[in-house]
Amino acid sequence: MNKHLEQLVKLSKFDKDIVGFEPQIKGQNDKLKVFLKTVDELNEKINKLYVEIDDSKNKRIKNDIHLKELADRIKEINTKYDSVKNEKEAKALQLEEEIAKEQIAFANNEIVRLDEISSSKEKILEELKIELKQEETDVEELKNSISANIEELESKREVVYKEKSELVEKIDGKVLSFYEKIKRWAGNSAVAPIKNQACYGCHMKLTNRAYSDFLVTEEIFTCPHCGRIIYKEENQE
Ligand SMILES: [Zn+2]
The missing domain is CATH 1.10.287.1490 (Helix Hairpins)
Incomplete structure (x- = not known):
């Protein structure tokens, strides 16, 4: 990650x-x-x-x-x-x-x-x-x-x-302010896991295209539906 x-x-x-x-x-x-x-x-x-x-x-x-x-x-x-x-x-x-x-x-x-x-x-x-x-x-x-x-x-x-x-x-200033900005409206679900190809912040499914982009990216990725920062849960296949 x-x-x-x-x-x-x-x-x-x-x-x-x-x-x-x-x-x-x-x-x-x-x-x-x-x-x-x-x-x-x-x-x-x-x-x-x-x-x-x-x-x-x-x-x-x-x-x-x-x-x-x-x-x-x-x-x-x-x-x-x-x-x-x-x-x-x-x-x-x-x-x-x-x-x-x-x-x-x-x-x-x-x-x-x-x-x-x-x-x-x-x-x-x-x-x-x-x-x-x-x-x-x-x-x-x-x-x-x-x-x-x-x-x-x-x-x-x-x-x-x-x-x-x-x-x-330790967090980079830009990254931190990006998080704070999302947190302002998303509260404590500003960072949401992706499970079964769905965002656990808004519960919407990512398209296959978005999902494959998400899987390979090395950058911080946001949910195309809600804009929360999404991540792949470690224990998930
Ligand atoms: Zn979402």
């Missing part, structure tokens, strides 16, 4: 590799984001549960206070029974006592219901706390492995950069 062409094939590969590092680094950061999002969601659920448990406990306290008041009222009613003068007064007292007893029954049911809510939410809360702790440990481990991976990718990229700049130094 022509020496200039050989350099351009290498250069194009370096350029491709350099571009390839960015999505790999981003992929690592995205992985971490997924885990951090889970931690956030768990924290949110836990905070919501704390508020809800607090709310049902406050309601229970109110019911407790109400029960005490009702017990006092029953006592009061009972003392009044001794001084009842007629049946009408007795009936009124009885009615008052019945209402108080109904309210006591209702408050007791409420307390049972609120306690059940609190205890079931507390159970969920404990489970979520365990889950959160595990998730936080995972995040910590992941952070370490991700930053190690990113560091490794960055140092590999550094090596490719260095190799590329060493290569660029």
Whole structure:
């Protein structure tokens, strides 16, 4: 292969590799984001549960206070029974006592219901706390492995950069600017291999005439269809 062409094939590969590092680094950061999002969601659920448990406990306290008041009222009613003068007064007292007893029954049911809510939410809360702790440990481990991976990718990229700049130094100025010109529109496929007589940049087949010219030339050859620099892959017959 022509020496200039050989350099351009290498250069194009370096350029491709350099571009390839960015999505790999981003992929690592995205992985971490997924885990951090889970931690956030768990924290949110836990905070919501704390508020809800607090709310049902406050309601229970109110019911407790109400029960005490009702017990006092029953006592009061009972003392009044001794001084009842007629049946009408007795009936009124009885009615008052019945209402108080109904309210006591209702408050007791409420307390049972609120306690059940609190205890079931507390159970969920404990489970979520365990889950959160595990998730936080995972995040910590992941952070370490991700930053190690990113560091490794960055140092590999550094090596490719260095190799590329060493290569660029050696490339003839005219050849390099020819490559850069094509690269401006073709991006990282500025140099494309020919496989089965077709250009792998534009996927068009070379005519037999163009192909035989291409096979014998010692010069840098461009695809007659798209203008990319083309080369014959070494391992191809
Ligand atoms: Zn082409």
